[in-house]
Amino acid sequence: MYKASDTRYKNTQLRHAGTTGLMLPPISLGLWRNFGSADPLSKRREVILHAFDKGIFHFDVANHYGNGHEDYGSSEELLGRILHDDLKSYRDELVISTKVGYEIHDGPYGIGTSRKSLLQGINDSLQRLNLDYVDIYYAHKYDSTTPVEETARALDDIVKAGKTLYVGVSNYDYPEMKAIIEQFKKLGTPFVLDQMSMNLLNNHVEESNLINLLKTNGAGVIAYGPLCEGLLSDKYLDGIDDTSFIHHTNQKLLLNGTAELVRKLNSLNSIAENRNQTLSQMALSWLLRDPVVSSVIIGTTDIGHLDSNLKALDNISFSKTEISDINDIINK
């Protein structure tokens, strides 16, 4: 039977989601890719339990995650199994988030953020996760066919029903975010986080002024894909053969071709080396230098990578010269 390490909180540096009481570890673990039914449960269990032993108490999933169209929901099921078999007695320590909005089943209510999609979506997620409640429930993407008033009210009702403690949104751009925040305010909904694609090479959240909107409203941003799906690691310093793994939110990095991108990665890697960090560690530190970033959600199937990424927390400050050198590289 699993027993968590007694030292799991020894080095945890807590961060708050905006000005709220929701506390998160600086590095969280996401179960998007490689945590579906086709993946080896025992190996994924090892990674999840190892993460918890190291103070990562936040796990992020979505109803849509799994190995493709026939497998939606299976990442929740995988996590649900571990929550039931191994982590049941630690439930009060865990922050579990899930999302609704991308496709989960056929028909118009298997996608989007209508009241019906949300109210049945949370029940199905809770069942797969073996939980009575989640800590954060997200609208996974903006749904232009449903008024934000309806989505906000349905999320608020889910809070009132005790099925989630907090709510968040993901992939909302500035106008939609502003509109839904107004609704949350009217309803008194505990809105805490915007989950956005954010990494050293993709600063859309800051450029679009979303950061200021969140700051002004006491919410935080939680960065997904902080390693640009592994691009910001030592894997691609010698070249990129296949770019199919790169998320649509990062596709513009390929505009000047892969050779140019690899050149940038190597320039960034030189700065990381001077900081005694790997490129992945520096990429995570870079995001965490601003406290509005409540956590960064990494994806990994490798305990060695997880431990190495955690070392990013040893140095999350940057000198003026480092900031200016990095900006020169990424803005070219």
Ligand SMILES: NC(=O)c1ccc[n+]([C@@H]2O[C@H](COP(=O)([O-])OP(=O)(O)OC[C@H]3O[C@@H](n4cnc5c(N)ncnc54)[C@H](OP(=O)(O)O)[C@@H]3O)[C@@H](O)[C@H]2O)c1
């Ligand atoms: N809201 C949304 O729309 C949305 C979209 C995408 C993702 N997300 C969330 O964000 C989470 C993370 O996304 P992501 O998987 O794209 O994150 P990521 O951490 O940017 O990329 C994961 C990739 O990086 C590799 N990696 C991690 N650490 C490494 C290291 N030290 N050295 C070399 N390679 C390393 C992993 O390979 P190994 O397995 O070999 O380590 C994996 O291929 C998801 O699981 C999900 O929870 C949300």
